[in-house]
Amino acid sequence: MTENFDVVIIGGGPAGAAAAITLGRYTKLKVAIIEKAEFDDYRAGESVSPSIFTMLAYLGIERPQLENVHLPSYAHAAAWGSTELIVRDLLFTGQGNGLHLDRQKFDTLLLTEATNRGVIVYQPASLVEINHDGDWQIEIITNGNELLLNSRYLIDCSGKIAVIVKMKQCRVHKEDSLIGLYAYYNVPDGLVLEQKTVLETTLNGWYYMTPLPGKKVAIAFITDADILKGLDLNNPDSWLSHGMGTLHIAQTLRHLNTPLAFKHYAIHSRVALLPVKDNWTAAGDAATCYDPISSMGIGNAISSGITSARVAEGFFNGNFEVAQSYSRSLLDHFETYLKMRHGFYTAENRWPDSLFWQRRSKNPLER
Ligand SMILES: Cc1cc2nc3c(=O)[nH]c(=O)nc-3n(C[C@H](O)[C@H](O)[C@H](O)COP(=O)(O)OP(=O)(O)OC[C@H]3O[C@@H](n4cnc5c(N)ncnc54)[C@H](O)[C@@H]3O)c2cc1C
Known part of the structure; x- marks a missing residue:
């Protein structure tokens, strides 16, 4: 069986779901997501800051839908640089609480919202083969059936595995292990x-x-x-x-x-140099991964997922400026992040002989 789509998204985590919901909500493009997991195992990444609520509202998901299921998070505490535990209460950020997520339920909620927006979700579905010959031909197996998806555009949201970023041998900058x-x-x-x-x-x-x-x-x-x-x-x-x-x-x-x-x-840090005029892009961890010390992962996945949907829309309108500025902004954000991460790690200097802390004492931008 063959199905035709305008956009196929590989990976139904926060980035893929955010891209799909944006396309479903704000465009008329025909969209599918391929997600290999059933979300029945542990999923890492659970603490989100209050800024998540604004992004989710853009996707049509409101605060009460989350607060009844996930735990409110009121503070961050750190013994970092000394033995004293310093507590930073989120009350003083002016945005209220963050959340400790049940990731299985959170990711399921986002994919359900994508379905509500007319997106076809293939889950669980495994990739058999991908060909890129003008359009994309993606062979999958889902519920025991083989299916061929033809798509004019593809978004890689497969997380750290970065299926298409790797297949296309994009230039990547990896920071650590x-x-x-x-x-x-x-x-x-x-x-x-x-x-x-x-x-x-x-x-x-x-x-x-x-x-x-x-x-x-x-x-x-x-x-x-x-x-x-x-x-x-x-x-x-x-x-x-x-x-x-x-x-x-x-x-x-x-x-x-x-x-x-x-x-x-x-949980290594990495950024990919994405194409500007080709009929694909990437979002979330497939495009940029951050050290969890930054707490940027899920927020970045959602915001880059939303932007990647705009990049796809730009492609169909012949407007490549969105792709250009997206690709550039990922690199700029990564540079800002490296400075911030360096600041965090150099605030700890009690173990100058430790290999772990020595590796982080060098400014990555001066290497
Ligand atoms: C240990 C750890 C702790 C973290 N802590 C935090 C935290 O506290 N706060 C925070 O904000 N972030 C945290 N993060 C980061 C955060 O989890 C990620 O940045 C976020 O999940 C990225 O979302 P994503 O959609 O890009 O990728 P993922 O969430 O990884 O989703 C990718 C999806 O693609 C699917 N997939 C992969 N390959 C295929 C394929 N071939 N076919 C079909 N589907 C495929 C996967 O099954 C998966 O569902 C943490 C990460 C880790 C690993």
């Missing part, structure tokens, strides 16, 4: 967690803790891939004893039972 080892726990009865994120630096990296909806909590250790290998934290005992070496995270860790799951996530 940061990795996150996440442990997910049930919160035992009687333990009350404050609704805030907690960061704490250690000799070889930093810890991150966030409460999750459904009486769960995630504790993550963030370091470089080679350093993590040497630490051997993959069993519950070594994980626990390493975590108990912290001052603040240990206060919660000591009350938790065995983790429900351990997950490794690649």
